[in-house]
Amino acid sequence: MKILTTIFLFCLIQVAAYAQPVLKGNIVSGGKPVPFASVSIAGKGVVTDSAGKFKTEIVQFGHYGIKVSAAGYVSSIHHVTVVDAVTIITIELQPLQNNLSEIVITGTMKEVSRAESPVPVEVITPKLFQKNPVPNLFEAMSMVNGVKPQLNCNICNTGDIHINGMEGPYTMILIDGMPIVSALSTVYGLSGIPNSIVERIEVVKGPGSSLYGSEAMGGIINVITKNPIKAPLVSADVFTTSWKEYSVDAATKFKIGSATSLFGINYFNYNNPVDNNKDGFTDVTLQNRISVFNKWSIERKENRLASVAARYVYEDRWGGEMRWNKAFRGSDSIYGESIYTKRWELIGMYQLPVREKILAQFSFNRHEQNSWYGTTPYMADQQVLFAQLYWDKQFGEQHNFLLGGSYRYTLYDDNTPGTASADGIKNAPSYTPLPGIFVQDEWKLSNRHKLLMGYRYDYDRHHGNVHSPRIAYKWTPGKSNTIRASFGTGYRVVNLFTEDHAALTGAREVVIAESLNPERSYNGNLNYTLKIPMRDAFIGLDITGFYSYFTNKIVGDFDADPNKIIYDNLKGHAISKGVALNADINFSFPLKILAGVTYMKVYQVESNSGTIEKTTQLHAPEWSGNLTATYSFPLQFILDITGRWDGPMRLPVLPHDYRPEYSPWFCIANVQLTKKFTGGFELYGGVKNIFNFVPHNPIMRPFDPFDKMVNDPVNNPYGYTFDPSYNYAPLQGVRGFIGMRYQLGRKSGQH
Missing domain, CATH: 2.170.130.10 (TonB-dependent receptor, plug domain)
Known part of the structure; x- marks a missing residue:
């Protein structure tokens, strides 16, 4: 018996001596446990429990790498040395950026986090x-x-x-x-x-x-420019394509006293006529464009705002027959469309040095246009002066109040009937003063309920009083979902020739049936956002249903007469309705997908001789969507696949047109590979339009752009005229590109 006991104790000692070491751990983020996180070590995988804890046995003592991933957090690798029978570690995970903490302005004209805004705002960054x-x-x-x-x-x-x-x-x-x-x-x-x-x-x-x-x-669409104080010290982005397009984007900042300046320049050049579809016309407009930008931000006491920015743009673009040059500008021998654009902009903001938060904003811009569309000249000058003053006030914990007034003065002059006197003899530039006042209250009913009410009054000297109310409601049932509902109105005072390019190109005569009244719209939106944390992914969903009703809509009738475009207020109404879904998916491995799909019905309804007619809106596909997929490889290689697809959309066809009235389904897809280096340097390259999709027959009768041979009953029995407006996708096919980026001294905290 003593011998058996000795042997048993000896075996226990040997088992204990060779027992596998145990690794225990806690996975946390911000001091809080992360449940159901995946932990991989030495080929073995375990999952943390509801308290963020895990336990696993290891084959032997030594050094190990531990990979940890969890939905909604950045995957990471940590190193541990196991020398004891039981080793306990704690690993901190960083949450993924889901953009809901971003600051937005456009929905309420004041800075709020995107998650707290009662108005749904989509945020897009240069990334x-x-x-x-x-x-x-x-x-x-x-x-x-x-x-x-x-x-x-x-x-x-x-x-x-x-x-x-x-x-x-x-x-x-x-x-x-x-x-x-x-x-x-x-x-x-x-x-x-x-x-x-x-x-x-x-x-x-x-x-x-x-x-x-x-x-x-x-x-x-609100373009928020960079704050010079937070901008990189130096940044540059240069790329070229196999079509010989060249783009240079560069900026630098410097400081003088309490003022910081951001100076940028952008240059784009494309001077390589291409006619792949063999219709005798350039597939892509040739361009020579330069844009210079300078913005100053001034540091003031109590962090009051003060900034001023200026921009100048010059562009020379032309498209037309491959033989065209500037000697033929405005002639009727070789067709070309040539546009010279000069543009100046000045923008400023100043917070008054008073106890209350009162901000003054101003802007001025001048746009000069010198254009020839074949033998049709279009010379235009538009100047817009805008000033705005508003008071941003918090009343207690519940009411965030906004009260302001604005004044916009527009001067517009051109060589079209749009700025001619009633007798058509004298030039009569358009002067449009538009004063207005607005008020808004963002009412926090509770931590989960928020109500926004707004109203604006404008006075137009031609159309009188214009009232624009709005109401929005936000309900947050839980941390992972939000419901937003809104209703609002809109209006638009129209200058036809500044907005409808079809009125200036081609050979059709423009007919304005009557004095055009301002358009009105009524809109309702219902938005739902949902965050879904999963074991191996984090999914963000955003779905919006929209409905807009338009009255007095100004429409161009391309169908009644093939030689005319007849503009008139719609004797009926127009509808835009549909639903849009966006998905943002972050996987625990280095893959991120952004995808969206929109289904919509856009049409107009009017009575014609007692018959109700319904017409589908041009260039408005029922189905459309996009996709962006990003995968990060080792050694700082990143693969991006992007694409946009559109379903059939109605196109501006001529009577008896041999071309389809609806476009086909198509997709423009692109692929890019980026290599990041230390020091803020990147190289990238790829292929655009990898499926090489281009529309067919984009120009009607390209061989007779001046309609000199239209009246030919034998060769042109249907009376077709030259028309370049049959468009639904770019004419630029597959092409390669390569470029580089450089960035130095970006301040931390910038997205």
Whole structure:
């Protein structure tokens, strides 16, 4: 018996001597446990319990790398040395950025966190644009769900930005909250905004006239420029494509006393005529554009705001027959469309040195246009002066109050009937003063309920009193979901020739049936956001239903007469309705996906001789969407796949047109590989439009651009005329690109 006992004790001692060491740990973030986190060590994986704790056995003592990942947190690798039978460690995880803590301004005209805003605001940063580098803001907006940059001419490539299917003039473009880009420059000025000056872009879908006045009918795009104090010391982004496009974006900052200046320059050049579709016309407009930007931010006592910025843009662009040069500008021998643009902008903000928070804002811009569309000249000059003063006041813990007034004065002159006297003999430039006042109360009913009420009054000397109320409600049932509902109105005072490019190009005669009345819109939105933490992913969903009703809508009738465009107020109403879904998915491994899809119905209804007619809006696809997928490889390599797809959209066809009235389904997809180096240096390259999709037959009768052979019953029995407006996608096919970025001294805390 003693022998058996001795043998048993000896075995226990041997087992204890060779027992596997145990590793115990706590996974936390901000001092709080992280449940259901994945922990991988030496090929073995375990999951933390509800208290963020884990336990695992290890084969032997030594040094180990531990990989930890959890939904909603940044994956990380930690190192531990196991020398004891039981080792206990604590690992801290960093939360993923989900953009809900970002500060936004556009929805309420005051800085609030995006999560707290009662108005849904989409925030886009230049980091997204860098996944598919483009030389201007116009092209970059194609990466936003429900926002469509639409080219309106296949020759000069001018365009506008559509939100939820509504044409460009219904989208208000702001720079730092100022109505810098509007009317004439909505069509001709967007391509002059370089990405280098942009800190972020805020998008509000639906009317915003209660705060911003005329033009904010379909939505608002607010370009927030960089704060010089927080900007990098030096930044540069240079790229070229296989089509011989060249883009240079550079900026630097310096300080003089209490003032910090950010100086930037953007240059884009494309001087390589290409005619891949063999219609005798350039596929892409040739451009030579320079933009210079300078912004000053002044440090003041009590952190009061003071800044001033100026920008100058010059652009020379042309498209047309491959044989065209400037000697043929305005002639009827070789067709070309040539546009010279000069633009000056001045923007300022100053917080008054008083106890209350009172801010003064001002802006001035001048846009000069010198254009020839074949033999049709368009010479225009637009000047806009804007000033605004508002009081931002917190009353107790519940009411956040805003009261202000604004004044916008627009001078517009051109060589069209739009600025002619009643007898058509004299020139009569348009002078439009537009004073207004607005009030808004953001009422915090409780920690979960918030109500926003707003009202604006404007006076137009031609159309009288204009009232624009708005109401929005936000309910937060829990930490992971939010419901927002809003209703608002919008209005728009129209200058036809500044907004509809079709009125200036091609051979059609423009007919204005009557005096055009201001348009009105009524809009309702219902938005739901949901955050879903999972074991291996974090999913953010954002779904919005929208409905807009328009009266007095100004429409161009392209169908009644093939030789005319007839403009008139709609004798009925127009509808824009649909639903948009955005998904933001972060996986525990280094993959991130942004995806969106929009379904919408955009149409107009009017009575014609007692018959109700329903017409689908041009360039408004029922289905559209986008995708951005980013995967990070070892050694600082990043792969980006981006794409936008559109379903069939109605196009401006001619009577008996042999071209389809609806476009096909198509996708413009791109791929990019980036290599990051130490010191803020990056190299990138890739392929754009990898499926090489281009539209067919974009120009009607390109061989007769001056309609000299239209009256030929044998060769032209249907009386087709030259028309370059059949457009639904860029004519630029597959192409490669390569570039570099450099950034020095970016202040921490910047997104």
